[in-house]
Every structure is written in structure tokens, then in C-alpha cells.
Amino acid sequence: MTTTDTTVWFDFGGVLTPTMAELYARYAEETGISPGRLRRAVADVGADLGMHPLAPLELGRISEAEWGGRVRAALRARHPGLDLGAARLERFGEQWLGGRPGNPVMAAAARAVRAAGHPVGLLTNNVPEWEGHWRRITAPAGRFDAVVDSCRVGVRKPDAAVFRIAAEASPTARHVLVDDLAENCAAAEAAGWRTVCFRDNAQASGDLSALLGIPLPGPGTPRAAGQVTSGRPARTP
Template structure:
């Protein structure tokens, strides 16, 4: 089988190559004292102010991290005036959010295994311009990527169809030659509507097993 015949495998970052999102929110609470519920409500409020999905403005680089963090601070303070925000570096959110976070070693191993068997791999992520140095450092153990499609760089975000079309062009393959591994059902559903194969990541073992079935290579964890 040639490289062009092998499917191109796209990994999500948050929740697949990183620890689960619930764990990230819990870790942030330990760092700052802000509960996941309070932080998520503030994110929703920022999105509502801008008439968008909670994270769309920053993941599409429509506002800066500093402006977004400042808006978060205002909403958190308004929702709970007694909340101590002194430990939260909201205006430089990414640096604190990712501090101490390590790669999901099982998925990093799966990515390296795919490369060893001649598959091309990439990251297809909704992410933030200012956060790239931090998440890039986290996934470094996974090894080199063949492609990166990042919402903040291409002006489209999952689950919008446009970002999948962009990824196909970047990889130089048809939709049917793409596999997405993502922890969010709406992104998986959108990829499948586009004609991709997709794995809804729920655990390392489950995702590795499905990946092995789709690619024909042994599950590597």
C-alpha cells in the first residue's frame, strides 16, 4: 500500500492528545480556585456577548487572549463578587491553563505507531493563537506532524464543514481518505457528514481498537 492510499489520520488536541477536558478544568480549579461550572458559565457569557459559540471568538482569532481573559474576569466577578480571582491569570489564560499538563501518552504512542507504518498524521484542532507554544510543547513526545490545521490560523472551526475541506486540501487527499479522532460527538458527526471516517474518542483502549480496525495496523498504546 502506498502512502497516498493510506488514510490520513487527524488527531484532535484537547481531550485526545491532551488529558480529558474535565480533568483540565479540574486542574485549573486547583490552580485558581475557579470551579469548572463558574468558568464555563463565564465562557458562555463571553460568547453570548459576542453572539457566538463560547470559544469561537478566540478560537477564530477575532479577539485576543488578553481581551477574552479580561471579559472572563468581568463576568466571573459579576456572577460572584466574593470570588477570589487573585490566583487567576486570566489575561494570559493559556500559560496557566497548560502549566503542568502532559501529553496523553497512549495517543502519542498511537500517533508514532501510525507514522511507523507509513501513515501521515496531523492535528486538526480548535485552538488559540497565543496558546500554540504551550500545547506544542505538550504534544512534542508524539513526534513530528505532517500537517496542522488550527482554527485560529485558517478562520474556520470544528464542527463547521469548511475546516474539514481545508484539512483535505492541506493533506492533499479526498474526504474518504481522512480519519478524525475527536472527543466531541458533534465534531465526529460533522466529519462523517463530510465523508470522513471518524472515531469518537471515549478512552484510549476504545480509540486504539477502532483505529486499528480502520487502518489495519496493530493497536499501539
């Protein structure tokens, strides 16, 4: 696969950001809400709305403020004595992503992919109110040739339709997805895409380099200085 007629799509959360495990841990440090408790409350909200835990937000069906209020109520219902004073749940994105660094290794990989002549896209399940955060965090990756954001197109990974939308947004012969969730990679492969299932920076850089037949910077290289800690990410928030 050496042709430049290949679009490489990067996921946002867990790939171009710190891993989800790191984001959960930092959020817990700031708020006192453990990852398990947060996940269960988010799942409760999704169940109440009859949707995947994050689909109401990522499809733009509910505002961040309303969603955060529902998560607060779910936490209080499960844990009546839990101190939520430090949690800005109605402005969750500010605390989840505000001040967080990007992943410089994957940002450097995106720049190198583009320099080799491949279009670079962002394929993300995201939230309308978080656009300023993701644009800041992904800025070191450089310009995206196409952006497919679930809350803007009304469909989210792993729905097959999102891959059709992405292919139309960047009509190259081949498409590669770099994503940290196995179900998203499986759906992309079912759509005829190639995938790099992100586990850590070294693995993802190496797999993408082999797939494209081009050298890519990995952890510890000058172009990727200051990398975030790698690890197997947890499921989203």
C-alpha cells in the same frame, strides 16, 4: 481500510492532552474556580459577542488578554465574592496548559500510525497565544504532516469548511478524525470522513487499530508508559 492513502487527524484538547475533565479539575485546584462557574463565564463572554463560547479566541477575533479580562468581569458579575487572586485569566493558556503533560497513549498511537505509512495531521480549534503550549504538549507524537489550526485558517470545527481545508492540506484518498466531541465527529462523517470518537485511551486505540487494520499500542503497553487517566471528557474550554 488497509491502504496508506489515509490521513489520520488527531484533535488536540482532550485527545493529545489529558481529558478536558482532568484539565478543568486541575485548573479548579489551582484557582478555586469550579468547572461550572468557568464554563458559564466563558459562555457569557461568547453570548456578549454573539458567538459560540470559544469562537472569539479560536478564530483569532479577540486577544487572549481581552478575552481573559471579559471572563474575569463575567465571573465577578455572577459571583461578586469569588476570590480571583490565583487566576491568571488574561494569560489563561499559561495556567490551562502550562506544565500539563500530553497523553502518551495517543502520542504513541500517532507514532505507530505514521510508522505504518499513514500521514498524520493535527486538526485543532486553538488560540494564537497557545501555539507554544500545544507544540510542547504534542512533541511526543512526532512530526505532523499537516496542521490545520482554527485561529490560522479562520474556521473551526464543526464547520464543514474546516474539513475541506484539511483535505486540501493532506490530499489523500481517505481521512480519519480522532476527536472527543460528538458534534465534531458527526461533521467529519458528513464530510465523508471516518471517525474515532474518543472516550478513553483503550477504546480510541482499539477503534483506530480496527479501522486502519494495524496494531496500535494501548494503555499499559511499554510504548505508552505513563498514560494519563482516561475518562469521558467534558466540553472545552
